[in-house]
Amino acid sequence: MSPLHSDTRAVAGAVARRNLRHAFKNPALFVPSLVFPLVFLLAFAGGLSNLQNVPGFDFPSGYTAFQFVFVFLQSAAFGGVFTGLAVAGDFESGFTQRLLLAAPRRTGLIAGYVAAGMVRWLVTSTVVTLAALATGMRVDGGGADLLGLLTLGLLVNITATLFATGVSMRLRSMQAGPLMQIPIFITLFLAPVYVPEDLLTGWVATAADVNPATALLEAGRGFISGEPDVVAVAFACGVGLVAFMGVFAVRGLRRAEREA
Amino acid sequence: MSATDRGALATQVGFIARRSVKRTLRQPALIVPTIAFPLILLAVNASGLDSASRLPGFPAASYLDFAIVVTFMQGALFAATTAGTELATDIESGFLDRLQLTPLRASAILLGQLAGAVAVALIGALAYLTVGLIAGVSIKAGIGGVAVLVALAVLIALAFAGIGAFFAARTGSAEAVQGLFPLLFVTFFLSSISLPRDLIEIGWFRTIATWNPLSYLVEGLRSLVITGWDGTALASGFGVGAAITILSLAAASSALKSRMART
Numbered sequence: 001m002s003p004l005h006s007d008t009r010a011v012a013g014a015v016a017r018r019n020l021r022h023a024f025k026n027p028a029l030f031v032p033s034l035v036f037p038l039v040f041l042l043a044f045a046g047g048l049s050n051l052q053n054v055p056g057f058d059f060p061s062g063y064t065a066f067q068f069v070f071v072f073l074q075s076a077a078f079g080g081v082f083t084g085l086a087v088a089g090d091f092e093s094g095f096t097q098r099l100l101l102a103a104p105r106r107t108g109l110i111a112g113y114v115a116a117g118m119v120r121w122l123v124t125s126t127v128v129t130l131a132a133l134a135t136g137m138r139v140d141g142g143g144a145d146l147l148g149l150l151t152l153g154l155l156v157n158i159t160a161t162l163f164a165t166g167v168s169m170r171l172r173s174m175q176a177g178p179l180m181q182i183p184i185f186i187t188l189f190l191a192p193v194y195v196p197e198d199l200l201t202g203w204v205a206t207a208a209d210v211n212p213a214t215a216l217l218e219a220g221r222g223f224i225s226g227e228p229d230v231v232a233v234a235f236a237c238g239v240g241l242v243a244f245m246g247v248f249a250v251r252g253l254r255r256a257e258r259e260a
Numbered sequence: 261m262s263a264t265d266r267g268a269l270a271t272q273v274g275f276i277a278r279r280s281v282k283r284t285l286r287q288p289a290l291i292v293p294t295i296a297f298p299l300i301l302l303a304v305n306a307s308g309l310d311s312a313s314r315l316p317g318f319p320a321a322s323y324l325d326f327a328i329v330v331t332f333m334q335g336a337l338f339a340a341t342t343a344g345t346e347l348a349t350d351i352e353s354g355f356l357d358r359l360q361l362t363p364l365r366a367s368a369i370l371l372g373q374l375a376g377a378v379a380v381a382l383i384g385a386l387a388y389l390t391v392g393l394i395a396g397v398s399i400k401a402g403i404g405g406v407a408v409l410v411a412l413a414v415l416i417a418l419a420f421a422g423i424g425a426f427f428a429a430r431t432g433s434a435e436a437v438q439g440l441f442p443l444l445f446v447t448f449f450l451s452s453i454s455l456p457r458d459l460i461e462i463g464w465f466r467t468i469a470t471w472n473p474l475s476y477l478v479e480g481l482r483s484l485v486i487t488g489w490d491g492t493a494l495a496s497g498f499g500v501g502a503a504i505t506i507l508s509l510a511a512a513s514s515a516l517k518s519r520m521a522r523t
Contacts, residue, residue, distance in 0.1 A: 032442055043449035046465035050455060054311045178293075189304045195311050204307035 007105040015099070015112025019086055020119055033082045033120065037075035037128045041068065045135065048194060056199050061225040064137040068128075069220040070193050072149070073213075075128055076157035077188060079121035081180045083113055084164020091172035091256075100257060110165055110249050117161035118154060125153060140226035148231065149223040152216055155238030160184055162245035169252030191217050212237040272364050276372020284342065284376030294338040294380050295387045298331035302388075305330070306395075312455065319456055320486040328392040329481035330453055332413040333474070335384035337444050339417040343377035344424025344437035351432040351519070366517045370429075370509065374421045381417030385410050400488040408494070409484045415501040416477050420444070422508025429515035451475040476500040 023030050045067040052063040059066045090096040099109060133139075141149070164180040171179070191213040192200055200208055208214045219234030285291065306324040313323050320326040350356050350373070359369060389406065399405050423444075427437050451474040452460070460466040469475050480497015483490040 035442065035446070039446045039449055042465070043454070046462045047449070047454050047460055047469070048309075048312075050315055050459050050461045051309075051312055053316075054314050056311075186300070186304075189301075189308070192308075194309050199311045200308060201310045202307035204304060 008108040008111060011099075011103045011105055011108025012111035012115055015109055016115040016119070019083070019113060019116035023082075023086065023116070023120055029082070029086070030120070033075075033079055034124050034127055036078060037071050037124060038131055040074060041071045041128060041131060041135075044071065044194070045132070045137075051195055054195060054199060057195060059196060059221065059225065060227070061138045061140045064132060064135060065139065065224050066221060068132040068137055069149070069224055070188075070191075070217060071128060071132075072125060072153055073156050073216060073220060074188055075124050076121050076153040077160040077184050078181075079124055080117050080157050080160025080162075081164045081184060083117035083120065083161045084168050084180045085174065085177055086116075087113055087165050087168035088172065088174045088176055091168065092174060096172075096256070106253060106257065107250060110162070110253060113165050114158055114161050118157055121153070121157045125150075139224055141223045141228075142226060145223040145226055145228060148228065149220050152220050152223075152234060152238060155235075155242055156216060159238070159241040159245050162242065162249040166245065166248040166252035169249065169256040172256065187211065187213050193217075212241060269365065269368055272368035273371045273375075276364070276369055277375030280346065280373050280376035281379045283346065284380055291380055291383065294335060294342070294384050297338075298334035298384070298388065299391055301334065302327055302331050302392075309454070315459060317456075317459060322396075324392070324395060325397050325486055326482065328388065328397045328485055329409075329478060331388040331392075332385055332409075332416065332481055333448060333453065333478060335381050335388065335413065336417040336420040337441070337448065338384070339377040339381045340420035340424035340444060341437060341441050342380055342424070343374050343421035344426075344428040344440060345434045346376060347373050347425050347428035348432060348434040348437050351428065352434060356520070360520055366520055367513055370425060370513050370516055374418060374425060377421040377424070378414060378418055381421075382410070382414055385413040385417075397485065399485050401484040405484040405489070409481060412477075412481055412484075412494075412497055412501060415498065415505060416481075419501050419504035419508055422505055422512050426508055426512035426515055429512050429519055432519065447472065447474055451478060453478050473500045473504065 045064040048067070049063040051057060052059070052066070087096070090099075096109070100106060103109060139146070163184070167176050167180050170176075190204060190207040190211050192208055197205070197208055197214060197218065215230050215234040215237050219228070219230050222229035222231070302324075306322075306327050309327070310323045312318060313320060313326070318326075347356075347370075350359075356369070389410070393399075399409070401408065424437060424440060427440050428434075431437070450465070450468050451472045452469045453474070457466055457469050457475065460469060476493075476496040477500055479493050480501070483493035483497075487493070
């Protein structure tokens with residue numbers, strides 16, 4: 001391995017380990033990222049299950065599985081936001097400024113935050129999945145389908161972490177929280193959240209047509225029902241978003257290097 | 261309490277209320293999200309959930325009519341955090357300590373502090389109504405119903421502001437008050453806020469929604485929009501709203517007195 005890669009890995013490992021230790025040792029930081037998806041799962045899958053009786057609703061695996069995919073991907077996105085808030089917190093405490101001086105490969109910082117975000121989300125997604133199964137979710141997809149769903153979740157999580165990290169690197173304040181949360185929240189809710197896309201009406205139907213979250217959601221629902229759909233489009237969107245947000249985060253890092 | 265005492269209390273409440281209203285209205289960061297966020301959610305959900313209005317037994321012609329009152333509930337949620345954060349900030353900054361050197365009573369401080377949150381809730385209620393009416397919502401109870409709707413919305417905001425003030429007085433921390441938001445948010449979702457209780461299919465969820473007092477607040481507000489004058493729904497809405505207001509203000513007043521006695 002070249003010294004370049006070795007330096008990046010060392011920085012990423014140190015940042016990830018610190019972030020994870022900090023998150024798991026502070027229930028006030030970790031619990032909300034766990035509780036929010038569970039509440040959405042209960043509220044949507046429990047409270048709105050009658051929507052499966054709307055004429056034209058034809059998802060074969062039931063409403064809990066239909067909503068589970070949304071909550072699964074939403075938890076991946078908000079897991080990224082929580083990691084972004086941790087980046088902002090590190091700037092406010094002066095920790096990142098010290099890291100910028102000490103780290104031989106600064107892009108390792110971003111890699112470290114992304115790795116920590118992925119581990120945090122894997123814990124959250126496990127709990128959400130167990131909760132969904134406990135409430136009677138039907139899974140019709142096989143192992144390969146579920147692996148596809150997990151990969152989509154990871155792509156969403158990495159995208160959101162890179163976006164939130166990019167925002168944090170630019171603003172370097174916890175007050176940037178709404179700037180991370182609101183765009184992600186709106187993007188997710190402008191997709192077919194409650195009913196399939198062809199049952200949407202009005203301006204949300206138009207927005208859902210061009211929203212990449214729609215492809216991710218529909219592919220995820222295809223995986224869990226064992227009837228994969230729009231898989232290539234969803235993965236192209238996921239990989240494209242990761243690449244785009246990766247550039248956004250690295251440019252944010254360069255700005256932080258100049259200004260912090 | 262003599263008439264002179266009552267007059268003195270009213271004057272004290274007036275002083276604190278003026279400061280609270282001025283301070284709140286001077287912060288766009290408090291007002292804009294309170295008005296904009298519920299309206300954005302309404303726009304998204306009214307369109308995304310419109311197919312729910314095709315369910316047999318759904319009580320409204322459109323989901324927008326059904327969901328307009330959700331904005332009032334979200335406004336009340338913001339009132340809770342606004343009132344709590346402002347009181348906690350006064351505790352953290354030492355302003356409450358300085359007030360103790362004056363003849364002000366704890367009850368006057370509490371009632372005055374809530375004025376800012378109630379003012380924001382009132383502005384929000386009028387904004388939600390205006391946008392709703394422009395978007396095509398029709399209020400079945402007519403003009404009188406609009407007045408009652410605003411009155412109930414303000415009562416609900418006062419009830420939630422009392423809860424925020426209680427948390428603030430107990431903890432003395434604005435950060436702890438912010439932690440109240442997810443808790444109340446959870447309670448909102450576990451009510452009849454998204455579908456009528458008789459259309460909730462899952463038994464345990466319907467039971468929680470039936471026990472959740474927030475369901476009765478929502479249903480009281482909603483009855484004016486989609487039913488007209490429904491005495492039972494209104495009595496439940498005002499009854500639950502008044503009960504939460506009395507309990508939360510009594511708890512907040514007691515917590516504030518304890519805090520003032522300690523410092």
